Amino acid sequence: MRKHFAFVALALCLGAGFSAYRGGAAAQADPRQKAYATEPDWNDPQRLIPLNYQQARGKRLFYQYCVWCHADATPAGPSNRANLNPVPPLLNDGAALNGKSDEFLLEITTLGGSAMGKSAMMPPYGRTLTREEIQALIAFARAIAQPPYQPPAPR
Amino acid sequence: MSGNRLQGACKTHRTSALAQFNSWLTLRRLSLCLSVPVLCAALLLAARAGFGQANPAAVADPHPGAEQVWTPQLNAAERCTACHPGVAPPSAARPSIQQPGRVDPLVPHHTKDWGCTVCHRGQGAAAEKEQAHQPELAPAQPLLPTRYLQASCGICHRADLPDTPDLNRGRLLLGEFRCVGCHRLEGIERPAMLGPDLTDIGNKVSAEWIYKWLKEPRTIIDDSGNTAVNGYQMEPRMPQFRLNEEELRNLTAYLSSLRGKPVEPYAFDPKVVAALENSPDLVDQGEARFRQMFCTTCHSLAVTRGGETKLIGGDIGPEMTKVGSKTNPAWLAAWLRNPQAFLPKSKMPRYEWSDQDLYVVTRYISAKLTDPDLLQGVPKLDAATPEQIRLGRRVFLKKGCGSCHAVPGAKLQEDFGPNLVSLGAESISHLHFGDAKIPRSLTAYLQAKIGDPLSVNPTADMPQYRFNSADLDAITTALLSMTGAPGSGGMERLIVPRTPAEFHPAGAFAQVYERYQCDACHQFNGYGGTLATDLSYEGSRAQRQWLIDFLKNPQTLRPSLILRMPQFNMTGQEAAIVADFIGRNLRSPAVNPAGVDPAQFTPQMAALGKQLYEVKYQCQACHSIGAGGGYVGPELSNVGNWMTAAWIAAWLKDPQALLPGGIEPRRALTEDEIKALTAYLVSLRQSEPAGRAAAAAGVGQ
Incomplete structure (x- = not known):
C-alpha cells in the first residue's frame, strides 16, 4: 500500500513538473501564434x-x-x-x-x-x-x- | 433520425443512435466510426460501452449527440461543431452560452451554410482534436493559423474587402515589390513599369554607382538596419541578388556599356545662367523651390534628428537623399524636363519649368543631395573588356534581371520564377525544406522562404527582400489565398471576381491628365492612387474659379497632412481645361445644384449657423477657421469661395453618401439646421483669394 502511495506521489511530482515546463513554454510563445x-x-x-x-x-x-x-x-x-x-x-x-x-x-x-x-x-x-x-x-x-x-x- | 432537418442547401445530422450514450469520452472515440458502415459501428459500440461505464472520470455530456455539418455544395462533412458547439446554431444566438475560440459571431458566413474547414482548413472529418487541427495522417491541410485567416476570404473574394487589411496589403506588396515580374500570381496586377528600362543606363550613372547598387541597393540605413518613413518601413524595390565579386564586376561592365542615345544637355538661357551662376545663395534658392514645388510628396529624404534616422516624404517615386551622387546634372535637367522621354511609363509628372527654376533645382540636387562616402568600398573598376561584357550579359539573363528591366536585344523574361497561382494549396510534400529547422507546414515554409530564400534552398536564385514581420505576414496571407483554379464541388460559382476600375478621359483634358499624372495620387471612379483626394465628385464640390486658382498655386487645405499637391506651374489654359472637365463630368448624383439657392440665405440664418458651429456641434474640434480649431478636417476660412452651397448642404445631411468611409460622422441635423450651417459656411470668404489676380491674368493669355 505504501509502495503504491509512493508511486502516486512520484507521478504527481512528474505531472506538476511537466505542466510547469509547459506553462513556461507557453509564456514565451509568440503572441502572434494564436492571435488574429x-x-x-x-x-x-x-x-x-x-x-x-x-x-x-x-x-x-x-x-x-x-x-x-x-x-x-x-x-x-x-x-x-x-x-x-x-x-x-x-x-x-x-x-x-x-x-x-x-x-x-x-x-x-x-x-x-x-x-x-x-x-x-x-x-x-x-x-x-x-x-x-x-x-x-x-x-x-x-x-x-x-x-x-x-x-x-x-x- | 428525428433531428434530421433540411436547411437550404445543407443538412445538419443529429445522430440519435448515439445520443443515448452519456459519456463524452466514449463518444469521442466512437465518433470515428460515424462514417463507416453501421454494422462496424455497432460492434465497436458494444465492445467499448463497458469501458465507458467503468471509467469514473466520465461526466455527463452537456451536448448529447455528435454534431456534423454536411455542406454538399462544398463536398464537405465535418464535425468541428461537436467540440465547438458555440459556433453553430442555436447557441450562437444566445450570448449566455460560452463559445470556445470565438468571441464574436460577426463573420458573415454561417457555419450551417459553409461549415468550418472551407476557411479554417484542418480535417473536418477527424474525430480527435490533434487529428483535426494538426493531422499527422493528412499534413497537407492543417488548421490555418488565425493570423493568416484573411487568406481564406481571398480565395473567393478576388477584390479587396474592407475587413481584410492584411490580405489587401499583401496583394499590394506583391505588386509593389514586383513579385509579379518573375512569378505568375493570381489577381495581382502587373505594374505599368516593373523596373526602369536600362537601354541608356551607361549615360545616366557611373560604373562605380552600378556596382554599389547591385551589391547593396540600400543607402540609408540606421543602426538597427531600418529606416522608417511616416511610420512604415521603406525599402528600395530593387532586392539584393547576392552576386559574387566576379558576377558584380561582369554585370557592372555589361550595364555600363549600355549607352543607347547620348543625353543632349539642355541649353539654358545664357542670361539666366549668367545671373545665377555666381549667386551665393544659388543652392538655397534651389532648395526653396524644391520645397515649394513639394517634390517630397512623392520622393522622400532622410532626416536625422536626435540620433534617429527617418525618411520624410512620399514613396511614389524613389528615395532621393543621395541622388546627387548618382546622376550627373546634365542628365538630371533633361529628365526633369521630360521624364517620359526616358521612361514612357514613369509616374513622374512633366512639370512646367522656367529656366531659372530648373537651373537652381538641379544645382541644389547636385550640391546638397549627395554623400561623398556613397561609393566608399567600391573597388577601382577598369575599362570593361568585351569578355566581361559578354559574361555580364549572361549574369543578367541567368539572374532573371530581364524580368523587370528591358535591355537591347533581349525580350522581357516572362515567368522566370515558378508559377505561384496555386501556391496556397500546395502540398508540403512538394516543398523543399532543405536543412531548415522549421515546422513542416506551408505557412512556416512561406515565412522562411520569403524571409531568407537561402534558408530552405542554399542555391536559390530568388533575391533577398527585407520585409518587417507585419508585411511578411501580409504577403504570406496573400499567397495563401491563391489556391489555384477552383476544384470540384461547385466552388467556381462562389468566386466573386474583381472588376478592374478604369478611367479613360479624352480630348484636351486627357493631355493635361497624362502630362501631370493626376492618377498617380487621385482617384477617379475607383481608378488611380489613394494618396490624395478622391476626385470622382469634385465637379459637385468645387467652384470653377477656385479650382483654377488652386491648380495654378495649390494651397494647404488639410492642415494635418504632410504631403501636399506639388506645384506644377500649370498654365492658366491647362487649369481651365481641368476645371471645365471636372465641372462637366465628375459630378455626384446626390448633389442637386439647383436644390440649394444661396440667395435665400439671410444674415440671421448665418448667425444661427455660426452658433450651431461654435456651440452646439463644436465643429472647431476638427475644422479650423483662421487661427483656432482642429487639424482633422479641411480648413474652412475660404469655404464660401471653395465649395458649392449644394455640396455643403448634401455633405451635412449625409457625409458618407458623398464619401464612403469618410470620417466625419453623420449627425441628426434638422433641415433648418442644415440651412443655417450652410448659410454660415458660404459666408466664409477670404476677401482676397490667393492667386486670384494672377489666375485672371493667366486665363486671359
Missing part, C-alpha cells in the same frame, strides 16, 4: 498585444475614425489632441477609461459627448458606425489599456 492580429503596446512598442477578431476589427475602425483625437501619433503625422480643450483621453489610458463601463462608452460613442454631459467636441457616431462596430472599438480599447483593464466580476 496584434497591436504594439503604446507605452512599450516592443511588446505586442494579441488581439482577437473583435478587437482586431476595433483596431481597424480606430485607425480610421478615432486615431486623430485619441492618440498622440496619427497616420498623417501630428495629432489633433493638443487642439482640443478638454484634452480627450488616449485610447489606452486605463486610468481614465477603466472606470467607465462598457455601457457608458457605447452610449458616449453613439450619442456624442454632449448627450452624456461631456464635451460636445466628441461627435456622435451612432449614425455612421453600427452598434457592433462601436462594441468592437470598446473591445480594442480594453485590450490595449494601461494599466490593464479588469472586467467587473459578474453579479
Whole structure:
C-alpha cells in the first residue's frame, strides 16, 4: 500500500513538473501564434498585444475614425489632441477609461459627448458606425489599456 | 433520425443512435466510426460501452449527440461543431452560452451554410482534436493559423474587402515589390513599369554607382538596419541578388556599356545662367523651390534628428537623399524636363519649368543631395573588356534581371520564377525544406522562404527582400489565398471576381491628365492612387474659379497632412481645361445644384449657423477657421469661395453618401439646421483669394 502511495506521489511530482515546463513554454510563445492580429503596446512598442477578431476589427475602425483625437501619433503625422480643450483621453489610458463601463462608452460613442454631459467636441457616431462596430472599438480599447483593464466580476 | 432537418442547401445530422450514450469520452472515440458502415459501428459500440461505464472520470455530456455539418455544395462533412458547439446554431444566438475560440459571431458566413474547414482548413472529418487541427495522417491541410485567416476570404473574394487589411496589403506588396515580374500570381496586377528600362543606363550613372547598387541597393540605413518613413518601413524595390565579386564586376561592365542615345544637355538661357551662376545663395534658392514645388510628396529624404534616422516624404517615386551622387546634372535637367522621354511609363509628372527654376533645382540636387562616402568600398573598376561584357550579359539573363528591366536585344523574361497561382494549396510534400529547422507546414515554409530564400534552398536564385514581420505576414496571407483554379464541388460559382476600375478621359483634358499624372495620387471612379483626394465628385464640390486658382498655386487645405499637391506651374489654359472637365463630368448624383439657392440665405440664418458651429456641434474640434480649431478636417476660412452651397448642404445631411468611409460622422441635423450651417459656411470668404489676380491674368493669355 505504501509502495503504491509512493508511486502516486512520484507521478504527481512528474505531472506538476511537466505542466510547469509547459506553462513556461507557453509564456514565451509568440503572441502572434494564436492571435488574429496584434497591436504594439503604446507605452512599450516592443511588446505586442494579441488581439482577437473583435478587437482586431476595433483596431481597424480606430485607425480610421478615432486615431486623430485619441492618440498622440496619427497616420498623417501630428495629432489633433493638443487642439482640443478638454484634452480627450488616449485610447489606452486605463486610468481614465477603466472606470467607465462598457455601457457608458457605447452610449458616449453613439450619442456624442454632449448627450452624456461631456464635451460636445466628441461627435456622435451612432449614425455612421453600427452598434457592433462601436462594441468592437470598446473591445480594442480594453485590450490595449494601461494599466490593464479588469472586467467587473459578474453579479 | 428525428433531428434530421433540411436547411437550404445543407443538412445538419443529429445522430440519435448515439445520443443515448452519456459519456463524452466514449463518444469521442466512437465518433470515428460515424462514417463507416453501421454494422462496424455497432460492434465497436458494444465492445467499448463497458469501458465507458467503468471509467469514473466520465461526466455527463452537456451536448448529447455528435454534431456534423454536411455542406454538399462544398463536398464537405465535418464535425468541428461537436467540440465547438458555440459556433453553430442555436447557441450562437444566445450570448449566455460560452463559445470556445470565438468571441464574436460577426463573420458573415454561417457555419450551417459553409461549415468550418472551407476557411479554417484542418480535417473536418477527424474525430480527435490533434487529428483535426494538426493531422499527422493528412499534413497537407492543417488548421490555418488565425493570423493568416484573411487568406481564406481571398480565395473567393478576388477584390479587396474592407475587413481584410492584411490580405489587401499583401496583394499590394506583391505588386509593389514586383513579385509579379518573375512569378505568375493570381489577381495581382502587373505594374505599368516593373523596373526602369536600362537601354541608356551607361549615360545616366557611373560604373562605380552600378556596382554599389547591385551589391547593396540600400543607402540609408540606421543602426538597427531600418529606416522608417511616416511610420512604415521603406525599402528600395530593387532586392539584393547576392552576386559574387566576379558576377558584380561582369554585370557592372555589361550595364555600363549600355549607352543607347547620348543625353543632349539642355541649353539654358545664357542670361539666366549668367545671373545665377555666381549667386551665393544659388543652392538655397534651389532648395526653396524644391520645397515649394513639394517634390517630397512623392520622393522622400532622410532626416536625422536626435540620433534617429527617418525618411520624410512620399514613396511614389524613389528615395532621393543621395541622388546627387548618382546622376550627373546634365542628365538630371533633361529628365526633369521630360521624364517620359526616358521612361514612357514613369509616374513622374512633366512639370512646367522656367529656366531659372530648373537651373537652381538641379544645382541644389547636385550640391546638397549627395554623400561623398556613397561609393566608399567600391573597388577601382577598369575599362570593361568585351569578355566581361559578354559574361555580364549572361549574369543578367541567368539572374532573371530581364524580368523587370528591358535591355537591347533581349525580350522581357516572362515567368522566370515558378508559377505561384496555386501556391496556397500546395502540398508540403512538394516543398523543399532543405536543412531548415522549421515546422513542416506551408505557412512556416512561406515565412522562411520569403524571409531568407537561402534558408530552405542554399542555391536559390530568388533575391533577398527585407520585409518587417507585419508585411511578411501580409504577403504570406496573400499567397495563401491563391489556391489555384477552383476544384470540384461547385466552388467556381462562389468566386466573386474583381472588376478592374478604369478611367479613360479624352480630348484636351486627357493631355493635361497624362502630362501631370493626376492618377498617380487621385482617384477617379475607383481608378488611380489613394494618396490624395478622391476626385470622382469634385465637379459637385468645387467652384470653377477656385479650382483654377488652386491648380495654378495649390494651397494647404488639410492642415494635418504632410504631403501636399506639388506645384506644377500649370498654365492658366491647362487649369481651365481641368476645371471645365471636372465641372462637366465628375459630378455626384446626390448633389442637386439647383436644390440649394444661396440667395435665400439671410444674415440671421448665418448667425444661427455660426452658433450651431461654435456651440452646439463644436465643429472647431476638427475644422479650423483662421487661427483656432482642429487639424482633422479641411480648413474652412475660404469655404464660401471653395465649395458649392449644394455640396455643403448634401455633405451635412449625409457625409458618407458623398464619401464612403469618410470620417466625419453623420449627425441628426434638422433641415433648418442644415440651412443655417450652410448659410454660415458660404459666408466664409477670404476677401482676397490667393492667386486670384494672377489666375485672371493667366486665363486671359
